[in-house]
Amino acid sequence: MRVLFASGALFIADQLSKFFIRQSMALGESIELIPSFFHLTYITNDGMAFGINFPFGIYIFSIVSIIFTGFLFWYLYSIKDDPLIIRAALALIIAGALGNLTDRLLLGEVTDFLDFMIGGYHWYIFNLADSFVTIGMVIMIYDSIFLENKRNAVQE
Secondary structure: HHHHHHHHHHHHHHHHHHHHHHHHOOOOEEEEEEEEOOEEEEEOOOOHHHHHHOOOOHHHHHHHHHHHHHHHHHHHOOOOOOOOHHHHHHHHHHHHHHHHHHHHHHHOEEEEEEEEEOOOOOOOEEOOOHHHEEEEEEEHHHHHHHHHHHHHHHHH
């Protein structure tokens, strides 16, 4: 399954980017790359998505992530003959899930560094793994709304 090689490459890119940030920046440091739009800002997140935290949350979230990632691998195998776009979307989601899960299991926290703002609006700081999951989900939603109907119409 070639899409798993893509997942592996994206996973490595995520881990290398986080390693580079941890090695080259101090926690809390911010480097302005595009004024008033994009910074590299090194923070860590020991909670769940968007910094949500509750007692034992990292353990519960890690267990749920392991189960969910296992399900994604099984699902990817079960649709091995489906269109590439759906398999590629799953490959993105798997890469992102594994990237953040690896951080949680090895470091106890996730490294975040992509920091965008537009005017007075400042988005949550995130990482490549978060981007992979988001892009994969957008592709899956797009496919289910637009492309799946077209495929079904052609088959009928």
